[in-house]
Structure formats: C-alpha cells, structure tokens
Amino acid sequence: MRAIGIILAGGNNNRMRELSNKRAIAAMPIAGSYRSIDFALSNMASSHIQKVAVLTQYNARSLNEHLSSSKWWDFGRKQGGLFVFTPTITKENSLWYQGTADAIYQNLQFLKNSHEPYVVIASGDCIYKLDYNKVLEYHIAKRADVTVVCTTCDDPNETERFGVLRMNEDCRIEEFEEKPMVSSYNTISTGIYVIRRRQLIELIEKAAQEGRHDFVKDILIRYKNLKRIYGYKIDTYWSNISTAEAYYKTNMDFLQPEIRNFFFKQEPTIKTKIDDLPPAKYNPGAQVRNSLVASGCIINGVVENSVLFKDVFVGNNCVIKNSVILNNVYLGDNTHIENCIVESRDTIRANSYYCGEGEVKIVVEKNDRYVL
Numbered sequence: 001m002r003a004i005g006i007i008l009a010g011g012n013n014n015r016m017r018e019l020s021n022k023r024a025i026a027a028m029p030i031a032g033s034y035r036s037i038d039f040a041l042s043n044m045a046s047s048h049i050q051k052v053a054v055l056t057q058y059n060a061r062s063l064n065e066h067l068s069s070s071k072w073w074d075f076g077r078k079q080g081g082l083f084v085f086t087p088t089i090t091k092e093n094s095l096w097y098q099g100t101a102d103a104i105y106q107n108l109q110f111l112k113n114s115h116e117p118y119v120v121i122a123s124g125d126c127i128y129k130l131d132y133n134k135v136l137e138y139h140i141a142k143r144a145d146v147t148v149v150c151t152t153c154d155d156p157n158e159t160e161r162f163g164v165l166r167m168n169e170d171c172r173i174e175e176f177e178e179k180p181m182v183s184s185y186n187t188i189s190t191g192i193y194v195i196r197r198r199q200l201i202e203l204i205e206k207a208a209q210e211g212r213h214d215f216v217k218d219i220l221i222r223y224k225n226l227k228r229i230y231g232y233k234i235d236t237y238w239s240n241i242s243t244a245e246a247y248y249k250t251n252m253d254f255l256q257p258e259i260r261n262f263f264f265k266q267e268p269t270i271k272t273k274i275d276d277l278p279p280a281k282y283n284p285g286a287q288v289r290n291s292l293v294a295s296g297c298i299i300n301g302v303v304e305n306s307v308l309f310k311d312v313f314v315g316n317n318c319v320i321k322n323s324v325i326l327n328n329v330y331l332g333d334n335t336h337i338e339n340c341i342v343e344s345r346d347t348i349r350a351n352s353y354y355c356g357e358g359e360v361k362i363v364v365e366k367n368d369r370y371v372l
Helices: 014-021 036-046 061-066 100-106 108-113 132-141 197-209 215-221 244-253 257-265
Strands: 003-009 051-056 081-085 118-123 126-128 146-152 163-167 173-178 187-196 229-233 238-240 287-289 302-304 319-321 336-338 340-342 353-355 361-363
Touching: 003 036, 003 100, 003 132, 014 244, 014 361, 036 051, 036 118, 036 126, 051 061, 100 108, 100 197, 100 215, 108 197, 118 132, 118 197, 126 187, 132 146, 132 187, 132 229, 146 163, 146 215, 163 229, 173 215, 173 229, 187 197, 187 215, 187 238, 197 215, 238 244, 244 340, 336 340, 340 353, 353 361
Parallel strands: 003 051, 003 118, 051 081, 146 229, 287 302, 302 319, 319 336, 336 353, 340 361
Antiparallel strands: 118 187, 126 238, 146 187, 163 173, 163 187
C-alpha cells in the first residue's frame, strides 16, 4: 500500500451524556461484540494499509486496553504495525492535544519517519465499510491536494453535527461549512481524508506556527480556494455515533439483516479483539425476538428488538424492549426496561422500571451485586 493511516480517537463530547464519562467515544461498544474503532481499523487492514497510528487522549484506558495487541487486525508484521500515541510532555510542549491538527503536529515525527507517499486520516467514531484504495486512486486521478470522503445526510436536523460541503460538477469542493446551525446543502463530510504525506507535514507545520489547531477549520476551510480539494461520495451505510441518540440508533440499525450482512458476512468483514466467553445461554421460559445477544449472556426473561453486549444476565420475568444493554450488566428479577441504554457493569435491582419517554434514557446504577 502506498499510504499510512492515522485514526483520530481522542475526542470527548458532552452529547454522549453519561456514556463518555468512563470511555473514549472510539471505544463505545457496537453491535454486540465490536467497538467503534474496529470499523476504521478493519477498513485500513483490508485496504492493505500496514502502518496505522491511533491518536488517543480523553479517557483512553479502555481504548488502550482494546488496542493492546495489533494481531486482531493483522497489523503484527515486520514492516509497519499499530502505533498508539497519547499526549506526552516534551521539552517544547507540555499540553494536551489542542485540536485535530495539533494532535498530528505533536506526532509529526511519525509522519517524517514514514516513507509512504500518502496518508489516510479517519476518525474513530464512525461506523462504515470502505476500500481506501479506491479513494486513493480517485485522489491521484483528480490530481487533488486533499480528498474528502463525503455522503448524503437525509435528516436536515442532523447536518449541524457535521461539516457540510458543496461540490461543483467536477466534484471539487467549493463551499465548506463546519457544523452550521442551518444549511442549504445535504452533503456532509465523513471525516475521512486522503492527502499527500509531504503536503500534510507542510500544512500542519504552517498551522502550528500560526497557532492554529483544527484540521477542518484551519486547513480544509482556509485553503479550499488555494488547494485542489475534492469530494469522493459514498452511498453505502455510514453512521457517526457522536450523540447518545445516534449511538442508540446505530446499534438498532444492526437489528436489520441487510446491515448485519453488509458488515459481517460480505468480505472484507470487520475484525475485533476476541474474548473467550461461553455462548449465550437461554434458560427455559426465555423469549428472544429480533435481538442481538453476545457471548456470555444468560437469559431468563423476555428480550425484544434489543442489543445485549457480552456477559449480560437477565433475571426471571424481566422484559427488555428496544434497548441497548452494555457489557457485564446484571438485571434483577421482574425488571422492565424500554427505550434505554444501560451503562456497562451496572447492577439493576429487582422490580425496577425504566422507560425512555421521547428521548433515549441512559440508566446508570451502581448497586452491590453480591452481598455477603
């Protein structure tokens, strides 16, 4: 492959509410046994990008644990490998990453020591499948300076979460607004960029000298009339999990067979770190309809249209509907949970009732599980 990969996984935001209190957004569990960053990593591995840097910062413990071995995504090679960079104190700098461009600037040596001509930059909080080779070929054919992968956003209320852009007939980006309140366009940036390595080093160094830290605002938008910035449109499934509502909806999307089939049955598939857990156990009287149940679960009650992650225990006479139950949750007997996301390692007492009205409810309960 003629490119190296950079995955930006350091961000924190408040729109995930309590879910981001103890993990980075890129480490959010998805579809039973995956994490959000698996999608970007698997895409890079299947596009034969052999050298990938993950830039982490906020609440990085669970993400670092997940990335502790590169073998799951097949990066354990003589050349290249998987690198995880967190902010470090040096002689020149003792700050956290100030923004996306600054995160790359603080690890510029990684780019300078590489010899591949191109760089693919992706974010760790998007759920999609893409062959970066096709984007790279397009980038070279258009003789572009930067190529931005974009997609169509059908919901006008959602566009304020993204960078919105307009392209001309030749797909060159003419207008680019970052997270506008109201926009007349519905083409959004997916946060995936292809750029020549030397060009990136030059732009990042210049931005750092001027005290600018954001890749989109200070590089893409500032240089859009000076550099040849093109858009590459994708029409396959793409989702960003930066809010609690979007996270819930993305997990619910995996209950549709065609989406599961697209990610997990069609090659190249999505890879993840494997846990040694027994298969799910359904005790007599359990009823499960249209749900994803991961390994290690024990089910005694009724589960409908829900996603259960690893090691979930569902007690007798429980009813779970339209919910996402994160890993290692114990649900006591006669519990009713509807339209909720239950935080991992929670212990829900018997006879509890939680129902999300109108918006998704996040349940965080820290009770003692075993009282001796």
